[in-house]
Amino acid sequence: MQSDVHTISPELPAMFDGMKLAAVATVLYIIVRCLNLKSPTAPPDLTYQDTPLNRFLLKSCPQLTKEYIPPLLWGKSGHLQTALYGKLGRVSSPHPSGIRKYLPMQDGATATFDLFEPLGDHRTGGDITMVICPGIGNHSEKHYIRTFVDHAQKDGYRCAVLNHLGALPNIELTSPRMFTYGCTWEFAAMVGYIKRAYPQTQLIVVGFSLGGNIVCKFLGENKTNQERVLCCVSVCQGYSALRAQETFLQWDQFRRFYNFLMADNMKKIILSHRNSLFGGSSVKMIDADLSRLYTATSLMQIDDNIMRKFHGHGSLKEYYEKESCVHYIHNVNVPLLLVNSADDPLVHDSLLTIPRTLAAKKQNVIFSLTLHGGHLGFFEGAVLFPQPLTWMDKVIVGYANAICQWEKQKPPCQSGHRSESSCAKEKA
Secondary structure (H helix, E strand, C coil): CCCCCCCCCCHHHHHHHHHHHHHHHHHHHHHHHHHCCCCCCECCEEECCCCHHHHHHHHHCHHHCCCECCCCCCCCCHHHHHHHHHHHCCCCCCCCCCEEEEEECCCCCEEEEEEECCCCCCCCCCCEEEEEECCCCCCCCCHHHHHHHHHHHHCCCEEEEEECCCCCCCCCCCCCCCCCCCCCHHHHHHHHHHHHHCCCCEEEEEEECHHHHHHHHHHHHCHHHHCCEEEEEEECCCCCHHHHHHHCCCCHHHHHHHHHHHHHHHHHHHHHCHHHHHCCCCHHHHHHHHHHHHHCCCHHHHHHHCHHHHHCCCCHHHHHHHHCHHHCHHHCCCCEEEEEECCCCCCCHHHHHHHHHHHHHCCCEEEEEECCCCCCCCCCECCCCECCCCHHHHHHHHHHHHHHHHHHHCCHHHCCCCCHHHHHHHHC
8 A cells, every 4th residue: 555655845944944034134124123223323413603612612511522322232212212211210210318398389389399409519619509390290209300410419519300280199289280381480489499598509400301491481581580590401302382283193203102102191190180170160161171181192182171271371372382482592691502312202303493593593502413312311331231320411410510610710701691781880
């Protein structure tokens, strides 16, 4: 009886091997593309005017002119940089010890900020305070804030960190209002307290993301807000909420997805204060507001239905126009460093024409655009593991140190931003 014998064609193993190689090649290609491994490292792209002060700053703050080198395997992906910042904040975050201050506001709200004394003398011997405004829904207990404060303290800076109204989970609101995109009232109250409590101190103003919008708007709203301010640093802000809203509805760079995540976080903050925010309204109005809040899938819907009403804005466009620093930043005359990242998935490239144009027109402005860094990431490292301190932490303190050194070595009337009228008074 003849048995059936099945033979395997010699071409089949080769074909399977070829499929495996193709699959591996495809996976590697996707990894290389997603992680952006072929992207080069480079120094920040700088826009500035050639002045003695700017030349001194670029010479004294090497982070602005040297290559920013992110971790090799994942640091060139803006999404991973942003995700790591969002999830972990920072690596091995320290725990600086501060004192919480409570400031009653005229409308019944209670602003809070945390005060951290320096851990040593400042290199210039001066009394310098960094007044810091965190990102959206953030506060002094966030890891990236703690890491930066610890670094600044060790360099001799006192730090005052605003806790956005409603952001701290254990602090109840005392009025039907919480933080908004561009309200400067709480930040102004904190700055006023620092100026009164420390009459000799000079200020370094620092803002992260939404906080960058607030500090630039604060300085540009009134010239008196710039008194005793040595400089300002803004990191990863978008400059114009009106222009940004259109880009946040696009799927390019997954901005629509980030929009959804941030909206979800804002919902949680608002709902945690529902009694304070909606307690004085009619039941019908509360139900309508909460219904719209529950169904909102974007920040714009929340801003239109809830946030703009805190300050009586008649429309979303009016709210975004009046709360964006783009209409005030040209009034800032102190040295101003604006930092953004080209791969920030939250800030569309079209928004960067604002700081680039400003730096080209105003001598006091430097615009620094890194190739990598994501949104408030800026991690540095060799291959896989990032360092505890980021490029962002180093560049802010480095720039502040350079400004302080410039102010110390120059006669008062030759300092970077002193007005002619004040110099005339001193000469008289």
